Amino acid sequence: xxxSSTFHKWGSPRWFYQFSGRLLPWLAILxxxxxxxGAVWGLAFVPADYKQGNSFRIMYIHVPAxxxxxxxxxxxxxxxAIHLIWRxxxxxxxxKAIAPIGASLxxxxxxxxxxxxxxxxxxxxxxxARITSVLILFFLYLGVIALHQAFENRxxxxxxxxxxxxxxxxxIPIIYWSVEWWxxxxxxxxxxxxxxxxxxxxxxxxxxxxxCGMYLFFGWLLLLYTRIEILExxxxxxxxxxxxxxxxx
Amino acid sequence: MSEPKLLKxxxxxxxxxxxxxxxxxxxxxxxxxFFVMVCALxxxxxxxxxxxxxxxxxxxxxxVALLASLLATxxxxxxxxxDATLEQMLLTHxxxxxxxxxxxxxxxxxxxxxxxxxxxxxxxxxxxxxxGTVPLMLSLVLGTSVLSFIGAIGAALTVGLRKxxxxxxxIVLPLYIPVLIFGSSAVKAAIEGAAYLPQLAMLGVFFxxxxxxxxxxxxxxxxxxxxx
Amino acid sequence: xxxxxxxxxxxxxxHGSYVWFSYGVxxxxxxxxxxxxxxxxxxxxxxxxALVRRKDATTSN
Numbered sequence: 159x160x161x162s163s164t165f166h167k168w169g170s171p172r173w174f175y176q177f178s179g180r181l182l183p184w185l186a187i188l189x190x191x192x193x194x195x196g197a198v199w200g201l202a203f204v205p206a207d208y209k210q211g212n213s214f215r216i217m218y219i220h221v222p223a224x225x226x227x228x229x230x231x232x233x234x235x236x237x238x239a240i241h242l243i244w245r246x247x248x249x250x251x252x253x254k255a256i257a258p259i260g261a262s263l264x265x266x267x268x269x270x271x272x273x274x275x276x277x278x279x280x281x282x283x284x285x286x287a288r289i290t291s292v293l294i295l296f297f298l299y300l301g302v303i304a305l306h307q308a309f310e311n312r313x314x315x316x317x318x319x320x321x322x323x324x325x326x327x328x329x330i331p332i333i334y335w336s337v338e339w340w341x342x343x344x345x346x347x348x349x350x351x352x353x354x355x356x357x358x359x360x361x362x363x364x365x366x367x368x369x370c371g372m373y374l375f376f377g378w379l380l381l382l383y384t385r386i387e388i389l390e391x392x393x394x395x396x397x398x399x400x401x402x403x404x405x406x407x
Numbered sequence: 408m409s410e411p412k413l414l415k416x417x418x419x420x421x422x423x424x425x426x427x428x429x430x431x432x433x434x435x436x437x438x439x440x441f442f443v444m445v446c447a448l449x450x451x452x453x454x455x456x457x458x459x460x461x462x463x464x465x466x467x468x469x470x471v472a473l474l475a476s477l478l479a480t481x482x483x484x485x486x487x488x489x490d491a492t493l494e495q496m497l498l499t500h501x502x503x504x505x506x507x508x509x510x511x512x513x514x515x516x517x518x519x520x521x522x523x524x525x526x527x528x529x530x531x532x533x534x535x536x537x538x539g540t541v542p543l544m545l546s547l548v549l550g551t552s553v554l555s556f557i558g559a560i561g562a563a564l565t566v567g568l569r570k571x572x573x574x575x576x577x578i579v580l581p582l583y584i585p586v587l588i589f590g591s592s593a594v595k596a597a598i599e600g601a602a603y604l605p606q607l608a609m610l611g612v613f614f615x616x617x618x619x620x621x622x623x624x625x626x627x628x629x630x631x632x633x634x635x
Numbered sequence: 636x637x638x639x640x641x642x643x644x645x646x647x648x649x650h651g652s653y654v655w656f657s658y659g660v661x662x663x664x665x666x667x668x669x670x671x672x673x674x675x676x677x678x679x680x681x682x683x684x685a686l687v688r689r690k691d692a693t694t695s696n
Contacts, residue, residue: 193665197658202636202644212647216657223661242627259668266664270657277650294581301578308568314635318564321628322578325560328620329582332613336585343592375665382672389679393686402683 169246171388172397178381185378192371200364207361213277216270218364222372224267224292230260230376231295234302235327238320248384250316251391253323254306255383259376261299267292287341291334298326312391416501417509424513427486434482435517438475442522445471446529457534464533465594468543469550472522473583476551479518480558481575483510484566484629493566494633503626508618511559511625519551535594542597542607549610550590556617556625557582563628567635586613 200218207214234256241249271289272282283289302319309315392398428434449467450460487493487510496506526547527540535543561579565571593606638644645651 201654201658202638205637206648212650213653215647215650215654219657219661262664262668266661269660273653273657277653294584297577297581301581304574304577305564308565308570308574309635311635314567314631317631318628321560321624321631322564325582325624329585332585333581336588340588340592379668379672382669382676386672386675386679389676389683393679393683399683399687399690402680403687 169244169248171248171251171392172395174248175385175388175401178385182378182381185374185381189371189374189378192367193375194371196364196367196371199367204361204364205358207358210278213274214361216274217361218368220267220270220274221365222369223263223270224288225369226372226376227260227263227267227292227295229373230256230263231298231323231330232327234260235323238323241316242320242324247391248388250313250320251384251387252380253316253319255380255387257299257303257306257319259379259383261296261303263372263376264292264296264299268296285341285344287338290337290341294333294337295330298330302326413502413505417505420506420509421513421516424510425516428513428517434479435521438479438518439521439525441478442471442475442525443529445474446532449533461534461536464530464535465539465543465591465598467533468526468529468535469547469587469591469594472526472547472551473554473587475522476519476554477558477576477579477583479514480555480562480579481565481572483514483559483562484632485562485571488566488632493629497630497633503629504622507559507622507625507629511555511622514559515552515555519555520548522551523547536598538600539594539598542593542603545607546590546593546603546610549607549614550586553586553610553613553617554583556621557586560621560624560628563625563632565632566629567632586610589613 196218200215204215206212234253237249237253237256240246241253268289271292275284275289276282302322305322306315306319309318389398389402446467449463453459453463484493487496496503523544526543530540530543558575558579560582561575562571564578565575568574589606589609593603593610596606597603636644638647645655647654
């Protein structure tokens with residue numbers, strides 16, 4: 159099959175709806191297994207960290223949330239670019255579906271980071287380079303969501319958000335690098351260790367499980383939300399009406 | 408289009424925009440008044456001790472200048488959008504890129520540049536140490552031009568919306584962060600007696616990057632806003 | 636299991652409240668995302684059914 163015909167097939171909401179329907183149960187089962195399994199493993203079976211004690215167990219939820227939130231923004235910007243360049247409607251739906259999921263995951267990683275900070279650093283919030291970067295990522299998500307809500311015209315909203323997401327994605331490396339640089343100027347002496355240096359290999363295995371689980375969970379949610387977008391936008395087409403009301407009407 | 412013609416177009420748009428905003432007055436004076444007023448609020452909020460103010464002055468001056476530039480950005484395309492000049496700009500076969508570039512530069516000349524020129528006076532009010540004055544001006548001259556370009560993207564995206572103002576700040580502020588970091592750090596470095604040229608060089612890099620790429624995003628955003 | 640007893644697992648030598656709170660909130664947020672998806676899907680289906688009923692009513696007349 160040629161590239162362009164694959165592209166057209168993927169761009170068809172109907173084909174995507176049917177294909178994703180077959181994928182959904184597998185994603186749900188696998189992601190929940192990995193997330194729950196990894197969490198139980200990390201909570202109860204991994205030995206405590208010799209420096210941080212037991213608080214490091216928050217890592218198994220904090221790190222996956224932050225990683226997936228970051229990846230989700232890049233996916234959103236890519237979908238936006240595809241929508242702008244090839245005018246693929248499905249990409250606009252994917253983009254709209256990602257924003258609330260990504261924002262929730264970013265919020266989650268900020269919150270778990272704060273709760274992790276209290277027992278380890280003795281304070282809820284530290285203006286650490288990585289935390290600050292995640293906070294800015296959260297702001298970028300909120301900007302996209304706010305812009306989308308402000309438009310009444312759905313197509314214009316999608317295009318405007320695509321432009322903003324791309325501008326944001328281009329700026330993210332610059333922002334992260336600036337924040338790193340800013341932090342290196344003001345590094346407080348009280349934070350003497352970083353996450354990775356004390357991590358024992360045996361502690362990483364549950365992290366791999368929850369990380370994969372979170373990616374799959376994100377994929378599952380993304381499909382769920384995109385399918386709802388498809389139903390809402392294609393509500394006047396024959397295939398959607400047949401699908402919802404049965405073909406025998 | 409030949410080069411002299413392109414240059415003529417840029418100059419024509421620049422001239423028209425600058426004359427129009429100078430005639431209106433409020434467009435260039437309001438950000439300045441805002442800058443002065445908000446800077447005057449800080450001593451009232453944190454107390455009049457000169458050493459404390461001096462410590463905070465680089466950050467305060469930069470954040471307030473950033474906000475003043477942000478507030479001015481909302482009006483960048485508003486007038487042209489309302490009287491359909493923007494639509495004509497898009498319809499004519501003259502390329503949009505130089506026109507957008509000229510409009511953004513004109514906007515910076517009537518907002519960012521006056522802010523930078525006024526900043527030493529506000530530095531005095533906030534007891535900014537003397538070594539910081541020149542870096543403050545230089546970093547603001549470079550930095551506000553980047554802010555104008557980034558802000559113009561947001562203004563172009565929100566120009567078709569009725570309640571654009573607050574939304575504009577939500578989408579643009581996170582993108583301002585690198586400029587703020589390097590701008591205020593240049594002033595701080597100068598006060599501490601360290602080299603501040605590296606920070607200014609970074610702002611220069613940001614300016615060149617914004618000059619090259621921001622007009623592309625602005626053009627795309629304007630098309631979306633006018634088409635809807 | 637790393638811990639000697641269930642009560643030790645819950646207290647985690649003092650860090651229990653932080654750890655369990657993090658996991659609780661995470662479960663809550665992830666579950667909420669799924670529940671919102673379910674609700675929106677139900678609403679969309681209901682909307683489409685109403686649409687079809689209206690269309691059928693007008694064509695049968």
